[in-house]
Amino acid sequence: MSSNHVREEAQKPPRGPKEGACGCIARVEPDPRPLDQESEGPLHVEEDEKRGNLRQIAAAGALFLAGLIWGERVSRTPFAWVEYAIFFCAYLLVGISVIHTALLNLFHGRVFDENFLLSAASMGAIAIGQLPEAAAVMIFYALGEYLQERAEGRSRRSIAALLDMRTDHANLKTGEAIRRVSPEEVKAGQIIVVKPGERVPLDGEVLEGSSFVDTSALTGEPVPRRIEAGENVLAGMLNTDGMLTVKVAKPYGESSAARILKLVEGAAARKAPIEQFFTAFSRYYTPLVVFGALALAVIPPLITGEAFSGWVYRALVLLVISCPCALVISIPLGYFGGIGKASRRGILVKGARFLDALADLHTVVFDKTGTLTKGVFRVTQLAARDGFSEEELLFFAAHAEAFSSHPIARSIRETYGKEVQLDAVSNYREIAGYGVSALVDEKRVLAGNDRLLHKEGVPHDICDLGGTAVYVVVNGSLAGHIVISDEIKPDAEEAVARLRELGVKKVVMLTGDGEPEARRVAQNLGLDAYFAELLPEDKVAKVEELASSLGRRQKLAFVGDGINDAPVIARADVGVAMGGLGSEAAIELADVVLMEDKPSKLAVAVEIAARTGRIVRENVTFALGMKAFFLLLGVLGVATMWEAVFADVGVALITIFNAARALR
Structure with a gap:
């Protein structure tokens, strides 16, 4: 199967009324173009x-x-x-x-x-x-x-x-004055006010106020969501009761609503x-x-x-x-x-041919973190060794992960509970698929998975731990490890069962996490197979291997977060982005965008396609x-x-x- 056969867009010449083989x-x-x-x-x-x-x-x-x-x-x-x-x-x-x-x-x-x-x-x-x-x-x-x-x-x-998410105005705040303008006139960084009963005109961050917002036009989810200061709102959300002051993050043309409308139309x-x-x-x-x-x-x-x-x-x-x-x-x-029915359920399908492909799915491959699991990591075990204390273990781990945006890094910093001293960190480097390296108080610190220990030749006698393990190495000595667990999403098991009912023959999970954590998730969900400790290029190779065993009409879908898994999404017959509303990579690369972080939405998409x-x-x-x-x-x-x-x-x-x- 060609890697780009689902990416090609039919180019249509301009045509007049009733042009074509049949006037209709x-x-x-x-x-x-817009409706x-x-x-x-x-x-x-x-x-x-x-x-x-x-x-x-x-x-x-x-x-x-x-x-x-x-x-x-x-x-x-x-x-x-x-x-x-x-x-x-x-x-x-x-x-x-x-x-x-x-x-x-x-x-x-x-x-x-x-x-x-x-x-x-x-x-x-x-x-x-x-x-x-x-x-x-x-x-x-x-x-x-x-x-x-x-x-x-x-x-x-x-x-x-x-898709009636567009609003014809935005309340632009300049000093103490509020001026009603077109959303296209508002620039990133400016402040707008969203009154009760109005739709949010642009993506941004709430500076002041709290309210419940109706996200049904975007996600198909009828239950209002509570929004507080510091949280993000997206264009198209309906503000129901409180007044919100929002700092605009993107111009209108790059907002979630504008991109979604462009895709559906x-x-x-x-x-x-x-x-x-x-x-x-x-x-x-x-x-x-x-x-x-x-x-x-x-x-x-x-x-x-x-x-x-x-x-x-x-x-x-x-x-x-x-x-x-x-x-x-x-x-x-x-x-x-x-396509309209799918959109109503919070599922964006980028074309009729992807509906056909969804109806012919044989194999569904899920990423783990953020897809089948919540991606909300909690530190569940601290194990210091070789003379290091747990406080020292956390100190070096939190500072080594100071510049990482990975959920695991955030969970370590949250557990550390103190402000990271950035001036104590230098020579920070991410090692894709392994972990990070940095100088912390002039000591070389490594924080990563078991493969990192083997790569750096660090002696260790423990490998099979009960969750995602982050090993911390200080000046070549193993200071200990931190075990972090990720919670499975409530509807993940239902999603797997429903996909099987709809005719999907094989459900597989790919992850860069360690074997024990991958095995735990796969067993809990009853998956047909799982592959752990994969680098991004390994995931592409594994998807190609799975796709090569399928028949001509059998299709493979990959479901990921749309950013880290971009190469695999591009390779699959149907690339599916989970919760991709805030992700430009998801919107651009995926063939199907599930606007909620619910794997069960894929089963809904398959049902609509069938x-x-x-x-x-x-x-x-x-x-x-x-x-x-x-x-x-x-x-x-x-x-x-x-x-x-x-x-x-x-x-x-x-x-x-x-x-x-x-x-x-």
């Missing part, structure tokens, strides 16, 4: 346009009914021409835009689209005297288009409402394989049907000597039936709904079956224009409404 593609696959851009138009303008379209369809329908009633009364009188005039007006009222679009596309070299097929079929019907059926084709097509747009708009509005650019197939398929299918219909209209009459009109009618019916919109609309709409895949397959099977059936009836001369309208508009609507189930 552009409506369902919107350009990856509220002026180019898309405000929602009330769109609603006005839809109401205008509905009035037009209603007027055409009324004329059509009047034509049917008038035709019964005057068909054998000199006024029979009025019947045709009424039908023709009904036809033009809804059909002129279709014909206009077909002509525009024709001049731009886009011939075989839905507009061309319907224009050709309806004009042909008029030419052979079937004006009522020509009007019916256009009216029902226009009605189908209106209902399709309503269904598609509902799906888009669902995601727009779901751009997800349409990453097509699933089945979408890519049917988009390409329709490019060849539609011209093939057009030439097939032409052959059906000409060849049989020449061979049999029958009248051309009957065979031309069959060909026109074939053109209407052949429109591939049911597939080209419903497939991307189904994936769009699945359901979306089922809905898409149902639509494909139903649409292809109905198309084949009615095409056969059309060739045999059994199907009329009425059946053709159902085979096009009716089948498309059924598949669209089925696709909308993905949002529920």
